[in-house]
Amino acid sequence: MSYLEYNVKTVPAGFRKVLYLNWPLVILLTAVASVGFLMLYSVAGGDISQWAEPQMKRFALGLALMFAVAMVPIWFWRNMAGLAYTISLLLLVYVEFFGVTGMGAQRWIDLGFMRLQPSELMKITLVMILAAYYDWLDVKKTSRPLWVLVPLILIMMPTFLVLNQPDLGTAILLVAGGGAMMFLAGVSLWYFAVVIAGGIGLVSAVFSSRGTDWQLLKDYQFRRIDTFLDPASDPLGAGYHITQSKIALGSGGWTGRGFMQGTQSRLNFLPEKHTDFIFTTLAEEFGFVGAVSLLSLYALIVIFCIVSAVNNRDRFGSLLTLGIGATFFLFFAVNMSMVMGLAPVVGVPLPLVSYGGSAMIVLMGAFGLAQSAHVHRPRGR
Amino acid sequence: MKRSPKDTATSARRIGRRALVVGGLQAGVVGMLGWRMRQMQVEQADQFRLLAEENRINMRLIAPARGLIYDRNGRILAENAQNYRIVIVREDAGDVDQTIAKLKQLIYLDEGELERALREMERRSPFVPVTLSDQRAWDDIATVAVNAPALPGITPDVGLTRNYPLGPDFAHVVGYVGPVSDYDLEKNPDPDPLLQIPKFQIGKTGVEAKQEHRLRGEAGSKRIEVNAAGRVMRELGRDEGIPGADLQLTVDQGLQNFVQARLELGLSASAVVMNPQNGDLLAIGSAPSFDPNKFVRGISSADYGELTGNKYRPLANKAVQGAYPPGSTFKMMVTMAALEAGEIRPDETIWCGGYTKLGRRRFHCWKRGGHGHVNLKESLQQSCDVYYYELAQRVGIDRIAETARKFGFGQHFDLPMSAVSSGVMPDKNWKMESYGQSWRVGDSLNAAIGQGYVLATPLQLAVMCARLSTGTAIEPRLIKSVDGVETEIRGGEPLGFDQANLDLVRGGMYAVSNTLRGTGYRSRIDVDGKLMAGKSGTSQVRSVVVRNEDVPWEERDHALFVCYAPYEAPEVAVGVVVEHGGGGSSAAAPVARDILLYALHGGLPPLESYPSSQRQMIKELHDKLPLRREMAGPERSRA
Incomplete structure (x- = not known):
């Protein structure tokens, strides 16, 4: 189907588009990002210039990007999906050979003004290509094996590249995000049953590979899993982070210890306190009330995405919005589970709050796509 | 490709359904996250708060x-x-x-x-x-x-x-x-x-x-x-x-300084100075000594090796650790035991021919030619061994030991110093327990002259002398007060001996120091009212009699002297042992006398206190002694 099938006349045009933006979503995103500024200010010990200020600039940039992307008709983005995916994949291959190594993984391309992580980009472009694919595919063919294989390949290619970096967190997000897209597109539930069974088999294979020549994960990844399963076994070593994180979170109590009063973060007991573990500082300083408030903001963002998607009869727009919502959901769910000791430490940032350039810009761009889908949704008839 | 509106509608419905399923799953996860937060932050908050405090607060x-x-x-x-x-x-x-x-x-x-x-x-x-x-x-x-x-x-x-x-x-x-x-x-x-x-x-x-x-x-x-x-x-x-x-x-730093300096002249010697009235230990000297400050700072192995390798054992506190055969200083004990048992009268004489025969064995007197007829006073004055061989046979070791223990032999004194020795006061049971052998008469003879199994520390000698001088069971004490609170004086009660018998023994000791034939006459005090009473002892380290000058230091006799003064009203009792110093009267008596005089005067005594013939020698000695002069600057005394 081409864009001509849209009832173009009902779609707002020109600057009137601004009025049709999903404004509650914009407000929610800004609110979450503001929580991030506050926490970055706090973990820097009351220094705005260290993390909070750069983060604000990036958010401003991200917001501008979102609006820009939202103004462009959604069918343009659908046509760009294949290109975007290909570029992301090529960049992933590029960092495989030329990327900047950090934290034992090859992840970055240094662009001078920012570090680009192609894996961040891939999380969104994968959603785009899958949405475009199912938009193009005849609905009746959705569950045919051959047509199920294509999206699987699309998912697995970047996943293997990312796993090779190695970045377990992103790999999980790619598989889960892609799987969600296939589920949403209506792929038969039998496939998922098979995959879940296979997944269980794979997990046992991974564990049985430990210590053999064909070991599937690096030692540090195995250790993280061990630590996750029993953090107390190594409280000063690998379990230190998760133990300290839980202490910080739990010690917050109902209303927290007060802004900038969290001893765990102020005295450096928390690891990565401005990136992956920033939620613990929030929970320590603002307590249960603060933590649940942030969780609610996140949930609202996802709900607004779902509502927007369900009301959108354009298949691409609907799937894209749902995919972006699902990816966003995976980000914060995995991060929060991780710092609360419900999931292994896999290195997933808290979206829009953790300090980091690529993730922020890419996410805001993604919400631009969702906004575009919202603005340019078919109306009337 | 063309898509029918029906297809589109079906597809949209299906996406809607699946979206609701996904949304439901997500709601479930969010609910679980919220529940986990509640569990950690509300239910277990106290526990985690405690852990956070433990993290941050150190004692x-x-x-x-x-x-x-x-x-x-x-x-x-x-x-x-x-x-x-x-x-x-x-x-x-x-x-x-x-x-x-x-x-x-x-x-x-x-x-x-x-x-x-x-x-x-x-x-x-x-x-x-x-x-x-x-x-x-x-x-x-x-x-x-x-x-x-x-x-x-x-x-x-x-x-x-x-x-x-x-x-x-x-x-x-x-x-x-x-x-x-x-x-x-x-x-x-x-x-x-x-x-x-x-x-x-x-x-x-x-x-x-x-x-x-x-x-x-x-x-x-x-x-x-x-x-x-x-x-x-x-x-x-x-x-x-x-x-x-x-x-x-209870010690006096001036006296202690003098005692240490005086003892240093004797190579390896020790002395205890005690107030017989209240038991205060006025000085406890052991020479040679060492600088304790070196140990505080961490002594070098070279310095430490020098101290441990020194044959004069500077690290040992010989005054309380060293147990020596008391030699003739033990004779007062035998005399007391015999008098209390009624086995001897003071005027009764015993003939000394230079030795006593026991079976085929001869027990010699130190004086080869013998002392002739000896009474009680003369036996102490001239330290006749044969007299005591006879007393030992009359009284028996058990009664001697019983008396000696009352004077402190074999007694453990609970003083705050390292390795305080109890010495040995043997009796029949002791030998049976220690050696599994029965006591022999020969053992009694040896014990009677302070040889054989009898061992005593200089502290015990001083205590014996103090108890003799007062007749009380006075206990030595080293700690005068703790944070200004005076410690109690113990053992002031009488020992329970007949006063006449005590006087007889004291008279013998007086004769030792103040009569011409007394073994300690050379080392007397020549001031009226400060006259001393003493007893020398020479204890053999080896059994064969040779002249001390002919054998190496390690094999020479120990020289001992016990004394107190003034004779009439005892204020100071002293016990001195000069290890391998030779004869008690020549090597130990002068040291004991000098210490006694210093203690009585509360400082270096005037030369007039000494017999006139010795004053020049004493003057040279005083000049030679490395005494500490009064410290310059403000006195370091108690605030």
Whole structure:
């Protein structure tokens, strides 16, 4: 189907588009990002210039990007999906050979003004290509094996590249995000049953590979899993982070210890306190009330995405919005589970709050796509 | 490709359904996250709050000031001196090597000490202060302080360390402290957290060790906030500990100084000076001695080797640890036992022909030709051995031992000094238990002249002399007061001997020192009202009689002398042992007399106190003695 099938006349045009933006979503995103500024200010010990200020600039940039992307008709983005995916994949291959190594993984391309992580980009472009694919595919063919294989390949290619970096967190997000897209597109539930069974088999294979020549994960990844399963076994070593994180979170109590009063973060007991573990500082300083408030903001963002998607009869727009919502959901769910000791430490940032350039810009761009889908949704008839 | 509106609608419915499923799953996950937050932050909050507090708050101990030790006149024997240190903090120092090089140009730094400090610095976190140099003079500290801008990260610091201003004089009595070792803790498990402080000083010997519980005090503590790396962020609270109790000893530092100096002339000797009226130990000398301050600072292995390798055993407190055959000083015990048992009359004479025959064995008198007819007084005056061989056979060892024990032989005195020996006072049971053999008459004969199995310490000799002089069971005491509270005087009650019998023995001892044929006549006091009573002893180390000059030092006889004065109203009792010194009357008696005179005068006595023929010699001796002159500057006395 081409864009001509849209009832173009009902779609707002020109600057009137601004009025049709999903404004509650914009407000929610800004609110979450503001929580991030506050926490970055706090973990820097009351220094705005260290993390909070750069983060604000990036958010401003991200917001501008979102609006820009939202103004462009959604069918343009659908046509760009294949290109975007290909570029992301090529960049992933590029960092495989030329990327900047950090934290034992090859992840970055240094662009001078920012570090680009192609894996961040891939999380969104994968959603785009899958949405475009199912938009193009005849609905009746959705569950045919051959047509199920294509999206699987699309998912697995970047996943293997990312796993090779190695970045377990992103790999999980790619598989889960892609799987969600296939589920949403209506792929038969039998496939998922098979995959879940296979997944269980794979997990046992991974564990049985430990210590053999064909070991599937690096030692540090195995250790993280061990630590996750029993953090107390190594409280000063690998379990230190998760133990300290839980202490910080739990010690917050109902209303927290007060802004900038969290001893765990102020005295450096928390690891990565401005990136992956920033939620613990929030929970320590603002307590249960603060933590649940942030969780609610996140949930609202996802709900607004779902509502927007369900009301959108354009298949691409609907799937894209749902995919972006699902990816966003995976980000914060995995991060929060991780710092609360419900999931292994896999290195997933808290979206829009953790300090980091690529993730922020890419996410805001993604919400631009969702906004575009919202603005340019078919109306009337 | 064309898509029918119906397809589109079906597809949209299906997406809607699946979206709701996904949304439901997501809601479930969000609910679980929220539930987990509630569980951690509401239900287990107290537990986690506690863990967070434990994380951040550290208790640091504050070492209390150790109790001071004074002599009987309030002169300080052990003090807590300011210990000036030079401390470096690596992270502030920048280039450590360069900074130390600069410091070296200003003051002297010991290479070994420096190397240790550098090693420690590598091990510790960069913000932990490491001691570069210890026990510095004030000048060095001032130099460092003045040059502080050029020496980043280097600061002068002051702590407390034990100091013994009188050095070797009280090394054996007061002892010394040293850093607590694993061995100390193993030997004597002590839950006191103070011992966990690195380099915490505890008493190792002498009063310092035996009165550790009083001197140490109780730990204070401060609560500090630390960050994850252990850096101290701020102090939250402080509880000063309780300082240790101050001890006042019965010893007199002037007399002790004289005793040590006088003993040093005898190579290896010891002496105990006691007040027979109240049991106060006025001086406890053991020569040679050593500087206890060396042990506090950590003695070098060369110095330590020299002390342990020395055949005169400077580390031993011979006055209480050394057990020697008492020789003829034991004869008073035999006399007392015989008189109390009614086995001898004072005027009864026994004929000494130079030896006693027991079976086929001969027991010789020290005087080859014999003493002829000897009565009780003469037996002590001339120390006739044959007389006592006869008494021993009449009285028997068990009754002798019973009497001697009342005078302190074989008795353990609970004094706060290291390894206080009980000596040996044998009897029939003792031999059976120790050797599984029955007591023989020959053993009694040997015991009667203070040989064989009998062993006594100089302390026991002084106690015996004191008890003889007063007839009371006076107990020696070393601690006069604790934090100003006087300790009790024990043993003032009479021993229960017949006064006439005591007078007879005292008369014998008087004759020793003040009559022409007395063995101690040469070492008498020539002042009316301060006349002394004494008894010499020469105990054999080997059995064959040869002249002392002909054998190596180790095989010569021990020289002993016990005495008290004034004869009429005893104030001071002295026991002296000169190891391998030869004859008691020639080697030990002059030492005992000089100590007695000094103690009676409370200082160097006038030459007129000595017999006129000896005054020139005594004057030379006094000039030669390395006595400590009064210290310059304000007197270090009790505030």
